[in-house]
Amino acid sequence: MKKYSLHALTITAFICLGLFAGCNNQQKKEPQKKLQKARTKTTDIATPQQAALTLPVLDALFYEPGFASSLKSTIGLTPAQIGRLKAAAHTSLRDLNEDGTADTSSARTATRAYEAQIEKIIGKDKAQQLLQLVNDSYSKGVEGLAPTKPNAVPGDTRIVVNAPAFRMDVFEGGKLIKTYRVGIGYPEFPLPTGMRRADTIIFNPAWTPPDEPWVKGKFHVGRRVLASNELNPLGRVKIPIGMPSLIHGGKPLSKIGDFASHGCVGLTNSQVLDFATTLARLGGAALSATDLQGFEQHKNDTRSIKLLTRVPIDLRYETIVAGDSCLHIYRDVYERGTNTIESAKRILANAGVGYDKLSEQEKTGLDSALLEMNKDARGNAIATDSLTAARDQVPDAKIARAKKGKVTSRVKGDKQVDVPITALRGKGYPEPVNLDTGVLPGEKNQKQPHVVKHHSKSHARSRGRK
Numbered sequence: 001m002k003k004y005s006l007h008a009l010t011i012t013a014f015i016c017l018g019l020f021a022g023c024n025n026q027q028k029k030e031p032q033k034k035l036q037k038a039r040t041k042t043t044d045i046a047t048p049q050q051a052a053l054t055l056p057v058l059d060a061l062f063y064e065p066g067f068a069s070s071l072k073s074t075i076g077l078t079p080a081q082i083g084r085l086k087a088a089a090h091t092s093l094r095d096l097n098e099d100g101t102a103d104t105s106s107a108r109t110a111t112r113a114y115e116a117q118i119e120k121i122i123g124k125d126k127a128q129q130l131l132q133l134v135n136d137s138y139s140k141g142v143e144g145l146a147p148t149k150p151n152a153v154p155g156d157t158r159i160v161v162n163a164p165a166f167r168m169d170v171f172e173g174g175k176l177i178k179t180y181r182v183g184i185g186y187p188e189f190p191l192p193t194g195m196r197r198a199d200t201i202i203f204n205p206a207w208t209p210p211d212e213p214w215v216k217g218k219f220h221v222g223r224r225v226l227a228s229n230e231l232n233p234l235g236r237v238k239i240p241i242g243m244p245s246l247i248h249g250g251k252p253l254s255k256i257g258d259f260a261s262h263g264c265v266g267l268t269n270s271q272v273l274d275f276a277t278t279l280a281r282l283g284g285a286a287l288s289a290t291d292l293q294g295f296e297q298h299k300n301d302t303r304s305i306k307l308l309t310r311v312p313i314d315l316r317y318e319t320i321v322a323g324d325s326c327l328h329i330y331r332d333v334y335e336r337g338t339n340t341i342e343s344a345k346r347i348l349a350n351a352g353v354g355y356d357k358l359s360e361q362e363k364t365g366l367d368s369a370l371l372e373m374n375k376d377a378r379g380n381a382i383a384t385d386s387l388t389a390a391r392d393q394v395p396d397a398k399i400a401r402a403k404k405g406k407v408t409s410r411v412k413g414d415k416q417v418d419v420p421i422t423a424l425r426g427k428g429y430p431e432p433v434n435l436d437t438g439v440l441p442g443e444k445n446q447k448q449p450h451v452v453k454h455h456s457k458s459h460a461r462s463r464g465r466k
Helices: 003-010 032-044 055-061 067-075 079-091 107-122 124-138 269-282 289-297 341-350 360-373 389-393 396-404 457-462
Strands: 158-162 167-172 175-181 194-203 237-240 246-248 303-316 320-323 326-330 416-420 451-453
Touching: 055 079, 055 107, 067 079, 067 124, 079 107, 107 124, 167 269, 175 269, 194 269, 237 269, 246 269, 269 303, 320 341, 326 341, 326 360, 341 360, 360 416
Parallel strands: 158 303, 416 451
Antiparallel strands: 158 167, 167 175, 194 237, 194 303, 237 246, 320 326, 326 416
16 A cells, blocks of 8 residues: 555544534533524624645645645745645644543644644745645536535435534435444544545555654554554555545544544444445445455454445535434534524525524524634534634734643533524435444443523423423
């Protein structure tokens, strides 16, 4: 395997659990004046059109053939600038700490620190052009397959991953047949958005730690780690979906449901084997129970299965999702300023529900949910534009501290608030089907994440509550 692929594939996905509880949890109340203020204040906020770029992600992209040359030909960087940019991206991994301890850092602060370094090397205008280049090259949709509106329900066969919901859905012929709880990338290594394709399933993948500053501890540069080794971070299966991401196994159940990856979608080994079987069938590849048994018996033998038909992978970042009788509001984990009243109005309109037709109780519940899910780890309102507002709001002292580096390993606070909306009954994006949480039969389930539910008075009465 080529070196650039090794690097990208070994920046593995230590991932988070999805939150798919229904609309029946306890209510969290907010003062009426505070909610009304939030409703007025957030109306003017526009949703960002592109994600931020971090140096750790840029480091992975430098391993792709042609990327460095594109910086020269497309945005006019000099060889000296490219060299300094590459060195800074490489060095950015050195101090990132993944000790798993509680962390309340802000994705916005970390992102601004990386942006400041990039701007210092190539200037503000070139930094913006670099961001645009990366978004155009690595997040663009596959022609004819990219969603044309939020919460789009596929009419074809594809895999849909919604990062803020920690959810991966398998659609076959437009029908949802399976849902997995997954984990997503740390804010320093965000899961990208856009259309990708899967064409290969690799069983028992080996891993060779590259000569990178983040390779330390039990790993040795250049010493191959076989699939049978429990330290192999790729697990039983890896599925390349385009630089710099994978869908792969090897994640302990404790990692499913929180930040735990370097830009990949991660599953437990039991989940990824189940998913690989389904993906093989959707792609027209032969994969029998006997084959799987053979892979299990010979864990040191890496085997690849080529799909006859490539399966689209639809990577999304949707923090507001209209479901059946409920509007799901997910925490804006990458702090992109998506949880606003205007965004909610657009989502409702796409589902055929007018915001003005909502009851006052429903509006109040929606306001409260948006207010809660629009906070960062420190409880501050999230900046709405990672390239402008974040630049003005993050003090230089915080940027300096962020340069020392620590992976944001946990999502702080509730990750989901559900708001019952009567007019959504029978509409919206489908609820989970055959949900796989990663818990094996007979295993003790881990503590489920708390999902807040806002009830209107009419809903409370219908459920027999006082």
